[in-house]
Amino acid sequence: MPELPEVEVTRRGLIAPLQGARIASVRMGKPLRWPLGIEAAALAGRSITEVQRRGKYIVLVLDQGVVLIHLGMSGSLQVSQLDAPAGPHDHFDLFTDQHLLRLHDPRRFGAVVWSPDAYSGMAAKLFANLGVEPLESGFSFEHLWAGLQKTRTPIKQLLLGGQVVVGVGNIYASEVLFLAGIAPTKPANQTTRPQARRLHAAIVEVLTRSIALGGSTLRDFVQVDGYAGAFQAQASVYGRAGEPCQQCGQPVQVMKQGQRSTYYCKRCQK
Numbered sequence: 387m388p389e390l391p392e393v394e395v396t397r398r399g400l401i402a403p404l405q406g407a408r409i410a411s412v413r414m415g416k417p418l419r420w421p422l423g424i425e426a427a428a429l430a431g432r433s434i435t436e437v438q439r440r441g442k443y444i445v446l447v448l449d450q451g452v453v454l455i456h457l458g459m460s461g462s463l464q465v466s467q468l469d470a471p472a473g474p475h476d477h478f479d480l481f482t483d484q485h486l487l488r489l490h491d492p493r494r495f496g497a498v499v500w501s502p503d504a505y506s507g508m509a510a511k512l513f514a515n516l517g518v519e520p521l522e523s524g525f526s527f528e529h530l531w532a533g534l535q536k537t538r539t540p541i542k543q544l545l546l547g548g549q550v551v552v553g554v555g556n557i558y559a560s561e562v563l564f565l566a567g568i569a570p571t572k573p574a575n576q577t578t579r580p581q582a583r584r585l586h587a588a589i590v591e592v593l594t595r596s597i598a599l600g601g602s603t604l605r606d607f608v609q610v611d612g613y614a615g616a617f618q619a620q621a622s623v624y625g626r627a628g629e630p631c632q633q634c635g636q637p638v639q640v641m642k643q644g645q646r647s648t649y650y651c652k653r654c655q656k
């Protein structure tokens with residue numbers, strides 16, 4: 387599943403081809419997770435003024451309205467030549483006068499949704515429960531600390547939920563908790579202040595590193611699977627059950643939490 391760093395890498399790749407471009411036409415394939423919310427033809431003639439991101443949504447800011455794109459479980463975006471033929475899993479094509487932005491999504495859990503702006507309509511609904519952005523100034527230590535104090539939820543589940551801070555998906559949750567030395571099952575409100583300090587630093591470090599890695603391995607074509615592989619190759623614990631812990635040499639453990647795999651070191655994480 388594409389996580390925040392992949393989406394951010396995708397966003398950065400879209401700025402040059404799309405920012406300032408005028409939409410010529412839009413083609414919709416099979417239904418995605420939600421309806422577009424406007425006639426596709428009504429987007430023709432509008433200009434893309436900015437390419438932003440909120441959580442895992444790419445936000446195309448138009449001169450009138452915004453278009454939110456979510457990659458769902460299996461989606462990826464490509465910038466292609468205008469005459470590239472659509473395949474059976476290409477369900478959204480946005481043509482400008484120079485480029486084609488194409489959403490390829492075999493499982494169709496992705497979404498392309500129009501909203502009058504980022505603060506009302508579908509955008510307001512979809513963004514309502516999103517926590518702060520991890521790489522913006524709103525993600526202070528005190529914000530994280532306050533979020534941890536509010537609940538006994540296991541800390542990994544709290545991070546995955548995204549209500550305190552967005553972007554710590556399944557791979558990154560295992561990694562940041564390992565770096566911070568915190569057991570993934572620990573009730574969030576039992577985290578100590580020093581642990582929370584380490585966790586705050588680890589979240590920023592891991593996501594920053596991950597985006598940098600994606601930025602160096604991907605160019606115009608964003609292939610989520612290839613990207614995840616590149617990050618996993620550098621992961622400390624994720625996907626490494628049975629391998630020696632990099633800190634203590636004990637075998638890395640794996641368990642299920644809420645049907646997702648959690649990788650951790652029993653000895654190093656308290």
Ligand SMILES: [Zn+2]
Binds near residue numbers: 635654655
């Ligand atoms: Zn260890």
